[in-house]
Amino acid sequence: MIKVGVVGGTGYTGVELLRLLCCHAEAEVVTITSRGDAGTAVADMFPSLRGRVDLDFVAPADADLERCDVVFFATPNGIAMQQAAGLVAAGVRVIDLAADFRIRDVALWEKWYGMQHAAPDLVAEAVYGLPELNREAIRGARLVANPGCYPTAVQLGFLPLIEAGVIDPSALIADAASGASGAGRKAEVRTLLAEASDSFQAYGASGHRHLPEISQGLSGMAGARVGLTFVPHLLPMVRGIHATLYGRITREADFQALFEQRFADEPFVDVMPPGRHPETRSVRASNLCRIAIHRPQDGDVVVVLAVIDNLVKGAAGQAVQNMNIMFGLDEREGLDGVPVSP
Amino acid sequence: MIKVGVVGGTGYTGVELLRLLCCHAEAEVVTITSRGDAGTAVADMFPSLRGRVDLDFVAPADADLERCDVVFFATPNGIAMQQAAGLVAAGVRVIDLAADFRIRDVALWEKWYGMQHAAPDLVAEAVYGLPELNREAIRGARLVANPGCYPTAVQLGFLPLIEAGVIDPSALIADAASGASGAGRKAEVRTLLAEASDSFQAYGASGHRHLPEISQGLSGMAGARVGLTFVPHLLPMVRGIHATLYGRITREADFQALFEQRFADEPFVDVMPPGRHPETRSVRASNLCRIAIHRPQDGDVVVVLAVIDNLVKGAAGQAVQNMNIMFGLDEREGLDGVPVSP
Amino acid sequence: MIKVGVVGGTGYTGVELLRLLCCHAEAEVVTITSRGDAGTAVADMFPSLRGRVDLDFVAPADADLERCDVVFFATPNGIAMQQAAGLVAAGVRVIDLAADFRIRDVALWEKWYGMQHAAPDLVAEAVYGLPELNREAIRGARLVANPGCYPTAVQLGFLPLIEAGVIDPSALIADAASGASGAGRKAEVRTLLAEASDSFQAYGASGHRHLPEISQGLSGMAGARVGLTFVPHLLPMVRGIHATLYGRITREADFQALFEQRFADEPFVDVMPPGRHPETRSVRASNLCRIAIHRPQDGDVVVVLAVIDNLVKGAAGQAVQNMNIMFGLDEREGLDGVPVSP
Amino acid sequence: MIKVGVVGGTGYTGVELLRLLCCHAEAEVVTITSRGDAGTAVADMFPSLRGRVDLDFVAPADADLERCDVVFFATPNGIAMQQAAGLVAAGVRVIDLAADFRIRDVALWEKWYGMQHAAPDLVAEAVYGLPELNREAIRGARLVANPGCYPTAVQLGFLPLIEAGVIDPSALIADAASGASGAGRKAEVRTLLAEASDSFQAYGASGHRHLPEISQGLSGMAGARVGLTFVPHLLPMVRGIHATLYGRITREADFQALFEQRFADEPFVDVMPPGRHPETRSVRASNLCRIAIHRPQDGDVVVVLAVIDNLVKGAAGQAVQNMNIMFGLDEREGLDGVPVSP
Structure with missing residues (x-):
């Protein structure tokens, strides 16, 4: 049994x-920490886990994380870089589910995240945990930077087009929307049900922290710096990310x-x-991640539609997938639940 | 492997x-029928099952249900009684997930369901599939009438109080609400998102088909005919039933x-x-099913709050639980998914 | 023109x-205060008012409320009692939209609201602003206690039954549900969209602050202390209160x-x-407020269904109605908007 | 008083x-027709109008529409063209709220709408009722083609950019989303609450009927055929359209x-x-219609965000605005309701 610690x-x-x-x-999760709720039973805070999780939250100082085989950081940005x-x-x-190790350019990271990086040396070692792109490197990684939710959907959606060199990498558009759990x-006032339900809006149109992460990833695929416009939106629902991606076709191909x-x-990844x-x-x-490809009116634009659950493939599920790869397990282990619909 | 057929x-x-x-x-599901969609791949109609279910819907006449060990009827009322x-x-x-075999009084059933019963003799043999009440009978049953969604929540919530004889059985009130998947x-126009979202209303306040089913169950527990007022409501959400039950205390007890x-x-069943x-x-x-018990202001009314997922414990999950009991399996088999929250 | 001030x-x-x-x-609103947001344009905080409201929030000390003809307190509990x-x-x-002057029994108020009352003498003078019950007293009132949202729906729904003495006043049940704007x-975490959407639950089942307010009102109608069980629920939607009221019939009547x-x-009030x-x-x-009356199965329970918009008849609209009455205007002035549906 | 008829x-x-x-x-609405519900009181079908609308639906044959000063067609496509x-x-x-007279190219209309046009001659006379573009022509119009919902938001959002010639008209992208009332x-199954709530998806990505309408409008502004990619999405909410528009900057300008x-x-139109x-x-x-303009990262893409209520500025409100213009009234008459938020 792999002994798992969860921080935050x-x-x-x-x-x-x-x-x-x-x-x-x-x-098996052996310890889970919380700065503010140490001593509280996990199942008291999250009744959905009653009968399934018997742990209490422990203070970070008491967690003895070093006895774990793997530690997940499910913390705000800026915590993992101090402890990793x-x-x-x-x-x-x-495996860091926050953004601390996602951006290779430390100065760029510091600009977007507004703090000084505590472990710049580790950034170089960290492996970006998008298995569809980096599976081999993940296998041997000591430190995985689990991708952001939008970056997962957008990168998977553009990946085949950019790798194949069939769209203009300087004019990429990613219009994406996330449920409020993101x-x-x-x-916060802005994500209260009474504020965010029965309404829809963009946010961060002039610049969102996931932009440099996505740009870095797409640029890596393209072998050159891409030009990306990324506009996220807040959906009046709980879970889910939908990305609508627009690429200008530069070379004919059978996109499907x-x-x-x-x-x-x-x-x-399910190609529909x-x-x-x-x-x-x-x-x-x-x-x-389910993906569909359209070419409206047989014109010169290819439209890719990609959906994920932001909390699973966009966060915790991808983290477990990465753990499975790192420990040589079946990549599907623990992740075979059928989507819940309706 | 138990060979399963699903009708409808x-x-x-x-x-x-x-x-x-x-x-x-x-x-293992070996066949699934549909009158209207024979020939369609299940996963084409339900994309959530892509990659997991490879069956096509078959016409009822082609289904060869007799090779199955168990057949679930997930049909409108009035179908199972013809084929069972x-x-x-x-x-x-x-196992009939519809109402055909739930009411022992055939005349009463015919009144509420507006049709003649095609198999009145089978009604007597059918076992009402509420395991918490009828587990032993279910084990040997050839035909199980799977309970309705409201009846499951309301009966489980009243069960300990009525069995113990601590509330007035002539003045029971069940105020319940269901997500629109119910x-x-x-x-239908009334359950369109644009009609039912961001709104709430009662329906069937003067009489709902689940009333006789619940009354029959509670009367059985009480050993006498109960008096029940049942008002269902339509919630602006997809899944879930919440029952708020009111009983007038006739004998002191430690209700918890x-x-x-x-x-x-x-x-x-999780008692919170x-x-x-x-x-x-x-x-x-x-x-x-999670249940909490309140006694407001230490008065003479006990309030029970009970929740289930209408599609699981209120329908398909309870049907699988019944199948597990009938075939001597671990009752939890296939039903150990952790609730999805948020 | 009536000069209106809004506090909070x-x-x-x-x-x-x-x-x-x-x-x-x-x-005409001439001033509007905010402790935390003085200097902010109202329309910057509430874009729905862009082009319609040109005021800035002013600090309470700068508001010069005494030049107003009427001041509405749209504040948390405990503010109006200091300034009224x-x-x-x-x-x-x-006109106080909070609870400071709703409960005549100051000790009871202090128990439920957990603070000492700053103006107990004024409580006796305050008029409870439910026009359907108190219209004449409101006309001359200097201080109106605007009813709570649940109390408005529940009292209007029970009013004709209790006044006519046709139900048992010792066994009233009010099962009610509110949108999250309430x-x-x-x-707050519990009313985040990701927490409260696509879910439903009771709260305050053992005791909610609106209980003594409703009990006081119903007892006044009955001429004797009533017995009331009140269970509120949180709906996954923005606006609206639905009350389902149960009364045990003690005398036959044409309830409709x-x-x-x-x-x-x-x-x-619209009786459907x-x-x-x-x-x-x-x-x-x-x-x-729309109301419908049911008598399930012609039994001994009458069920009343009453709906209001918690922010209008349950708060701001009723406050304007009270203002209209106090100033001798047409009671409908400013309140003739047609409900927005769908 | 202008006598108004409503068909459908x-x-x-x-x-x-x-x-x-x-x-x-x-x-004043003097008559309202319905093929299927003649004889039904309007307020029975739409309880939100109880006490406000006393009309019954009448059969089209009985409506005597010729006594009206203006008739609105709120019908499916293909009805107005027969009666106008x-x-x-x-x-x-x-004033036709459907699509019958929106497309000047009759052959193109017939291709997208899948029927033969019954009044091709009238198409030429019809005025496209987007007041911000066509106010003068609307004044004298006998027949107004009220714009579609998406076309209203998309055209208003692109209008200043295209008129000023500052973006590349051959590479326009309109990513838009609508509430389910659209x-x-x-x-229909696909817009049931249980299907469309708590979910998000694109539709018509390969071609939607509003594409030729938008293209025609934008091409008119540009003085040349534009290239447009339009992807609509279905939002899990009732009302509202949000358009996110992307244009490639070809000439510097102060876009705001x-x-x-x-x-x-x-x-x-409110420019934020x-x-x-x-x-x-x-x-x-x-x-x-509220609009905001962004230029992400000071790059070469301008992003316009535009929102409307699909049932008001996207349909009925714009139709009333057109009526006001046609009859020389204040354009705001009947349309001064403040947005309802939250």
Whole structure:
């Protein structure tokens, strides 16, 4: 049994990790920390876990994380970078669900995240945990930077087109929308039900923290710096990310076949038949990414539709997938739940 | 492997059966019928099942249900009563998720359901499939009448109080509310999103088909005819039933202990600690019923709050639980998914 | 033109007052205060008011409320009781949308609201602003205690039955549900969209602050202390209150006629025809209360269904109605908007 | 008083017309037709109109529409084209809320709408009722083609940019999303609450009927055929359209000023300050279009965010605005309701 520690378990990615790991045959959560709620039973805060999780939250100082085989950081940005080095040195593998190790350019990271990086040396070692792109590197990684939710959907959707060089990499547009759980479980006026329900709006249109992460990823695929416009929106619903991606065609190709071939062996990417429009609910509570490809009016624009559950493939599920890869397990272990729909 | 047939798989209880049975280690769906959609791939109609269910819907005439060990009817009312006798005679066990065999008084059934019963003799043999009440009878049953969604929540909530004889059985009030999936997957104006979202209303206040079913069950527990007022409401959400039950106390008791003892060995009933209010989402996509007990102002009324997922414990999950009991399996098999929350 | 001041305008009742008063022909908001947001333009905080409200929030100390003809307190509980005496002494009429003056028994108020009352003498003078019950007293009032949202719906629904003495006043049950705007515009985890959407739960089942207010009102109607069980629920939607009321019939009557007669001249109470079930959306954004009466199975229980918009008839609209009455205007002025449905 | 007839009043645009016209000082609905519901009281079908609308639906044959000054067609596509000629000939002015007269190229219309046009000659006479573009022509029009919902938002959002010639007209992208009321009030599985709530998806990505309407409008502004990619999405909410528009900058300009100047005198277009993101709820139930302009990362793409209420500025409200213009009234008459938010 892999001994798992979770740091910062009171947010949505933390509770989702617990939900998934409950059904994992080869991993067991042995400790879960919380600065503010130490002593509280996990199942008291999250009644959905009653009868399934018997742990109490423990103070970070009491957690003894070094006895774990792997530690997940489900913390706000800026926490993992302070603790990862010690754990890695102690032989504990680390998967950070926050953004601390996602951006290779430390100065760029510091600009977007508004703080000084505490472990710039570790950034170079960290492996960006998008298995469809980086599976081999993940296998041996000591430290995995789990991708953001939007970056997962947008990168998977553009990947086959950019790798094949069939669209103009300087004019990419990613219009994306997320359920409110993407904003996390912190008290804020703007994500109150009475504010965000029955309404829709863009946010961060002039610049969102996921922009440099996506740009870095797409630029890596393209072998050159891409030009990306990324506009996120807040959906009046709980879970799900939908990305609508627009690329200007520069070379003719069978786009459908391109996607089918690129993802043929991927356990969690489903390329839908031509003409379909994936719904976010079709992946709800699962680690799947479903993708459909359109070419409106046979024109010069290709439109890719990609959906994920932001808390699963966009966070906790991908983290478990990464753990499975790092420990040589079946990549699907603990992630075979069927999407919950309706 | 238990060979399972599903009749009428294009509704929500059908697709939920498929979702649950995908993860069942000892049962396999071998055929699924649809009158209107024969020839269509199940996964084309329900994209959430892509990659998990490879069956096509078959016409009822082509289904060869007699090769199955068990057949679930996920049909409108009035279908199972026509086919159950033949299947039972052929040694196939039958679980009807519709109402055909729920009411022992055939005349009463005919009044509420507006049709003549096609198999009145079978009604007497049918076992009402509420395991918490009828587990032993279910074990040997050839034909199980799977309870309705409201009846499951209301009966489980009243059960310990009525069995213990501590409330007035002539003045029971059940105020309940259901998500819109309870109305089924048929095109109707009243359950359109634009009609039912961001709104709330009662319906059937003067009489709802689940009233005689609940009354029959509670009367059985009480050993005498109960007086019940039942008002259902339509919630602006997808899944979940919440029942708020009011009983007039006739004998002092430790109500909390009463519930904890009655359900101590039940795998799917969770009696919450005093003071809690179960949320429907805390059981979403699971077979659980969570219950809390209140006694407002230490007065003479006991209030029971009970929640279930209408599609799981209120339909498909309970049907699988019944199948597990009938075939001597672990009652939890295929039903150990953790509730999906948020 | 009536000069209106609003104290505490950054919550939902404040913005709703502004929305309604924009269209009022004989009243004008001249000042609006906020402790935290002084200097902010109202329309910057509430974009729905862009182009319609040109005021900035002012600090309470700078508001010069004494120049107003009437001041609305749209504040948390405990503010109006500190300022009302001075305003009333200065000849300004006061309408408090919070709970400070709703409960005549000061000790009881202090118990439920957990603070000492700052103006117990004023409590006796305050008029409870439910026009359907107290219209004459409101006309001359210097200080009106605007009813709570649940109390409005529950009292209007029980009123004809209790006044006529046809139900048992010792066994009243009020099962009610509110949209999330009823919890106000403050950052809290429990009313985040990701927490409260697609879910339903009771709260305060053992005791809610609106219980003593409702009990006081119903007891006044009955001429004796009533016995009331009140269970509120949180709906996954923005606006609307639905009350389902249960009374045990003690004397035969034509219940439908009772309601129609009692409310025949009320501009904002709509008694629906027999058999109907009012939807909350049918009163959305309006000052209406719609009511339907059922007698299930011709038994001994009468069920009343009552809906209001919690922010209008349950708060700001009723406050404007009270102002209209106090100033001798047409009671409908500013309140003739048609409900917004769908 | 302008005598108004409404043909086909049982859908959402019909009921919204009635809601708005209830508060119109100079117009009165004298008749409203329905093929299927003749004889039914309008207020029985739409309880939100109880006490405000006393009409019954009448059969089309009995409606005597020629006595009206203006007739609104709130019908499915293909009805107005059969009746408009007779009404116009009789001196009745016609406003068609359906698509029959929106596309000048009759062959193109027939291709997209899949039927033969019954009145091709009238198409040439019809005025496209987007007041911000066509106000003068609308004044004298006998027949107005009221724009579609998406076309209203998309055209208003692109208008200043295209008129000023500052973006590449061959590479326009319009990513838009609509609440479910946009799909109309007809029973369909895909817009059931249980299907469309808590989910999000694109539809018609390969081609949607509003594409040729938008293209025609934008091409008119540009003076040349534009290249447009338009992808609509279905939002899990009732009302509102949000358009996110992407244009490639070809000439530097002060984009904010461009919009402010172009719409300076428009009563229903609100250009928000830089940095804002309009929410659909900020225009709910109103005739407003709110627009914000972004230039992400100071790059070569301009992003316009535009929101309307699909049933008001996207349908019934714009139709009333057109009527006001046609009859020389204040353009705001009947349309001064403040948006309902939250």
